[in-house]
Amino acid sequence: MTEHILQNTTTARDVETVRARELRRHRINAVLRYALLGGVGLLMLYPLIWLIGASFKTNSEIFANPGFWPEKPTLDGYIAGWKTSTPYTFGTFFLNTLWIVIPKVIGTAISCTAVAYGFARFEFPGKKILFASLIATLLLPNVVTRIPQYLIFRDLGWLDSYLPLWVPSALAGDAFFVFMLVQFLRAIPRDMEEAARVDGANTIQTLIFIVVPLIMPALISVCLFQFMWTMNDFLGPLIYISSVEKYPVSLALKLSIDTTEAFEWNRVLAMSVLSLAPALAVFFLAQKYFIDGISSGGIKG
Amino acid sequence: MARLQLRNLEKDYGEFRAVHGINLDVEDGEFMVLVGPSGCAKSTTLRMIAGLERVTGGEIRIGGELVNDKTPGDRGISMVFQNYALYPHMKVRKNLSFSMRLKRRPGEEIEAATNQVADLLEIDPLLDRLPKQLSGGQAQRVAVGRALIKKPQVFLFDEPLSNLDAKLRASMRVRITDLHKQLKAAGQQATVIYVTHDQTEAMTMGDRICVMKDGHIMQVADPVTLYSRPANTFVAGFIGSPEMNFLDGVIEGENSIRAAEQIVALGEGFQKRLSGDAHGQVTLGIRPQHLKIAAAETPGTLKGKLNHIEFLGHEVYLYVDIGPKRLIAVVPSSTYDRSALRDDWVWLSADPKGVHLFDRQTGENISLAA
Numbered sequence: 025m026t027e028h029i030l031q032n033t034t035t036a037r038d039v040e041t042v043r044a045r046e047l048r049r050h051r052i053n054a055v056l057r058y059a060l061l062g063g064v065g066l067l068m069l070y071p072l073i074w075l076i077g078a079s080f081k082t083n084s085e086i087f088a089n090p091g092f093w094p095e096k097p098t099l100d101g102y103i104a105g106w107k108t109s110t111p112y113t114f115g116t117f118f119l120n121t122l123w124i125v126i127p128k129v130i131g132t133a134i135s136c137t138a139v140a141y142g143f144a145r146f147e148f149p150g151k152k153i154l155f156a157s158l159i160a161t162l163l164l165p166n167v168v169t170r171i172p173q174y175l176i177f178r179d180l181g182w183l184d185s186y187l188p189l190w191v192p193s194a195l196a197g198d199a200f201f202v203f204m205l206v207q208f209l210r211a212i213p214r215d216m217e218e219a220a221r222v223d224g225a226n227t228i229q230t231l232i233f234i235v236v237p238l239i240m241p242a243l244i245s246v247c248l249f250q251f252m253w254t255m256n257d258f259l260g261p262l263i264y265i266s267s268v269e270k271y272p273v274s275l276a277l278k279l280s281i282d283t284t285e286a287f288e289w290n291r292v293l294a295m296s297v298l299s300l301a302p303a304l305a306v307f308f309l310a311q312k313y314f315i316d317g318i319s320s321g322g323i324k325g
Numbered sequence: 326m327a328r329l330q331l332r333n334l335e336k337d338y339g340e341f342r343a344v345h346g347i348n349l350d351v352e353d354g355e356f357m358v359l360v361g362p363s364g365c366a367k368s369t370t371l372r373m374i375a376g377l378e379r380v381t382g383g384e385i386r387i388g389g390e391l392v393n394d395k396t397p398g399d400r401g402i403s404m405v406f407q408n409y410a411l412y413p414h415m416k417v418r419k420n421l422s423f424s425m426r427l428k429r430r431p432g433e434e435i436e437a438a439t440n441q442v443a444d445l446l447e448i449d450p451l452l453d454r455l456p457k458q459l460s461g462g463q464a465q466r467v468a469v470g471r472a473l474i475k476k477p478q479v480f481l482f483d484e485p486l487s488n489l490d491a492k493l494r495a496s497m498r499v500r501i502t503d504l505h506k507q508l509k510a511a512g513q514q515a516t517v518i519y520v521t522h523d524q525t526e527a528m529t530m531g532d533r534i535c536v537m538k539d540g541h542i543m544q545v546a547d548p549v550t551l552y553s554r555p556a557n558t559f560v561a562g563f564i565g566s567p568e569m570n571f572l573d574g575v576i577e578g579e580n581s582i583r584a585a586e587q588i589v590a591l592g593e594g595f596q597k598r599l600s601g602d603a604h605g606q607v608t609l610g611i612r613p614q615h616l617k618i619a620a621a622e623t624p625g626t627l628k629g630k631l632n633h634i635e636f637l638g639h640e641v642y643l644y645v646d647i648g649p650k651r652l653i654a655v656v657p658s659s660t661y662d663r664s665a666l667r668d669d670w671v672w673l674s675a676d677p678k679g680v681h682l683f684d685r686q687t688g689e690n691i692s693l694a695a
Contacts, residue, residue, distance in 0.1 A: 215410035218377050223424035223475070224398030233423075237414040 079294040086289050101290030102298075110268050110279065114295055117276035118302075124189050124261070124272055125254045131194030132201060132250045133243060139196040140205030140239075141231050145217070155206075162199045174263060188264040189257075193250070201246045208242035209235070248310045255303050273299045327353050327388050327401070327478035327514040329374070335382035336369055336540075343369050345540045346383060351479075351533075354509050356502070356517045358531030362563070363522060366540040368483055371520045375404050375481050388478055398427075403472035404481040408488055409464045411456035417467050418452040424475050442470045445504070462493045469501070482519040486526065494526075502530050524564055528552070536560050558688040561610050561681060567642065570616070570652045572609045573685060581625065582682070584609050585648045590625025592677030598692045599682065606685040613642070615679025616654035618661065619672040627652070631669040634661075645671055 070092075077092030079101050089095060106114045142148075143155055177188040196202055220234045236243065258274045265271060271279065277295055329351040336344035343366045351357045359367040372378040374385055376397035385392050392400045403424075411420050418439055419426075425435045443449045446466045456464060465485060472480055482501075486494045501519075508515035521527055527534050528548045536543040536551065536559070543563075544556040555561035561569045574584030580595045581588050589609065619626045629645035629652065641661045643654040654673055663669075682692040 213408070213410075215406050215408060216412055218375075218397075219404070219406060219410040219471075220412070220423070221377065222375060222397045222402065222404045223471070224427045225423075226396070226398075229427060234412060237412075240414075 075293055076297055079290065079297045081290060083288055083290045086293070101288075101294035104288065105291030105295040105298075108276070108279070112269060114273075114276065114298070116269065117271055117273045118299075120270055121255065121272040121274070121299075121302075124186055125251055127186075127190050128193045128254050129247050129250050131190060132196075132198060133247055135194055135196035136198065136201040136205055136246060137236060137239070137243065138231070139202050140209055141235055143202070144206045144209035145214070158199050158202060162203060170259075170263070177264065183264060184266045184270065185264075186270070189254075189260050198250070201250070204246060205239060205242055208239050212238050244310055248307065251306055252303055255299075327516045328386075329357075329479055329516055329518065330386040330389075331370075331374075331383065332386070333383035334370065334373065334380065334385065336366070336373060336378065337381045343540050344373070344381075347537075347540070347542050349535060349542065349545065351516055351518060354515055356505055356519065356530060356532040358527040358534045359518065359520045359537060360522065360524060360527035360531075360534055360563075361537035361543075364539070365537040367520045367522075367537050369540075370537070371404075371481055371483055371518060374479070374518060375402055376400050398424075401478035402481055403475045403477040404483065405465075405468045405472050405485045407484040409456070409468040411459075411464055411467060411471070413456050415455075416452070417448065417454055417456070417459070420456065420467060421452075421470050421474050423471070438474050442474045445473070445507075446470045461489050462497065465489065465497060466500075469504070473504075476513060478514050479516045479518060482517065482521075484521055485519075486521070487523070498526060498529060524566070528564070536563060538563075554690070554693055555610075555681065556690055556693075558608060558610065558683045558690075561683070561690070565612055567613050567653045567655065569610050569612050569681075571683075572611075572647075572650060572652075574607055574609045575605065576607060576682075582607070582609055585627070585650055587627055587647070588625060589627060589675060589680075590677075591675075591680055595677055595680070595692075598694050600691045600694045607691070608683040608685050608688075610681040610683055611652075611675045612679050613653040613655040615676040616652065616656070616673045617676065618643075618654075618656055619674035621667065621670070621672055623672050623674065626672040626674040628670060628672050631663075631666060631671050634663070643671065645673060 074092040077094055078086050080097040080099070081089065081094040082096070082098055082100065085095060108114055108117075143151070143158075173188070173192075177183060180187075182188050182191075192198075216234050216238065217230050220230045225233060256274065258278075261272050261275050265275065268279070273295075277292060277299065329349075331347055331349040333346040333348060334344055335342065335346050347370065349357075359370060361367050369378060373380050374387075376392070376395060380393050387400055387402065397404075411417075412423065415423065421439050421442060422435045425438060430438075439452070440449070443452055446469060448463065448466050448470060451459060451463055451467065456467070459467065465488075468485070485501075486497050489497060505515055505517055519526075519530060528551075531548060533545060533547050534551055535545045538559050544551060544560045546554070546556075551560060551564050555564060555569075558571065562571070572584040574582045574589070577583045577588065580591045580593060582591060583589075627645075627647055629647035632644045632646050632651065634644065635642040636658070639658055640655050641658050643656060643661070645652045645654060652673065680692070681690055683689060684691050
């Protein structure tokens, strides 16, 4: 390419031609790139787009019309779906979900930060073994612990309450998050914490005023993941929650399937769209902070 | 009041002993520099004084009080870190006042103290900036301000200038020593322990300098003494630039020494400077500045072949090979004329005042008697 250009630098006109050719090639490349990206993106998003479209269709049209654009848009699915076939509206289920998610996220953030701080910054007897067992629980399939856990919570009398969902997280039960924060903390120099100690801060003050702001980007991702996973968690509530009034959205969606004789797919789809909304909203909001955190939280010497 | 005493201070890392029972007294208001090559445990010592590193053995007393088991915040110290260690999420103002806010001082008092420190260090325009918006020099001034606002008994500096460029380093050097004088003049306690590996910083800033090596103190003295009366070969070699020339030799007769198969005259009365056990195998130490070009074939001078020279304007560094050894001599440009040399042979005479003899086994200086 460069040789090609060099040979053509004899006259100004040649230079112009080469430049124009380069520019054209550049444009074609860009168009190809975006077309490919757009195409693949559309492919990935199509089920979601279809879901939104179908939620405005009537029940019969969902199967009759394969396209995503409803012929006669209707809100029936939303109205009937919101009412549900139970004495409770979908609003109750949304509140239930929040009531599970919010304490769980807060508990996770607090407990995982404290545990990660301990592992990353302090020397204590048995630290290596404890950390190794923490990592070991990461590798353990969830299914293995389901039954023992169920038995423990049954004996504690916590069945049909949210405690089995809250308490493990509030005690840093999510090893993955602890591990993530430990790794993040290890990359941060200790100087700031030492400066705080010289300034007269005790361990807790150092944690709250210095360490937490420093690990904020990681902490936000932890909260984000926990939020998403808990929103989408189906098995946890299914095992521990038995009364309908305590059902979260994930169970309620299933509910509308098996209580009606003919499946009202438009209701299910409409409620699915609604239940996606909080997760999407939180993700887009948090993404901004997440990126902010990464770009500004960098530790400059 | 703010006298700092270290008594048999020891630090072990597992099997490895980093600090070997050192003793050091720093007087109230004194500017003490700890200097040494990397790995000499100067920073470890400082961190033990700060309370960031647990003491294995011995005592640390600040103002007479044993502080071994006190938290860093309760020791009456403040510290400036090498990479500033400013809190990145706080504005400069909050960085400065963090210690006071922890103590829940009233708002007006914090405000007043912050402004006073900002004035002193000329950082008022920076108060509402975040640390990442500061240059290295500014960040370092804020770090000093954060130490200052606590009105500590002892200031600890851990290589505070090593991240700055040479020019800024020189000006910060002056600024810190000025600040120390200002504080002393204002009657504030201002004992300073300053760790550096840079001998220029040590020599220009310290009231006294503590030279360390491998967890031992080699010598504690004021800069002039350190330069003119080094206690051992390590200090002699570490302080001064270019490094002191060392030649192995044997004392011969009253006032001369045989080194590199030549006789070096040490001048009349040199014997008086030697301590009693000075005989036999010695190491001769001469600073490059104490070597002069002598007339050819002068007795008692060192004959050598000029290898190459470095011209620095007002002076010239001569690299002279004497047998297998290479000596450096620093001579004023005016006294050096290469064309006058025959085949690059030079004769170097040593200024007897600048000659030191060290015991070859122990490395101790044995020519300090007078």
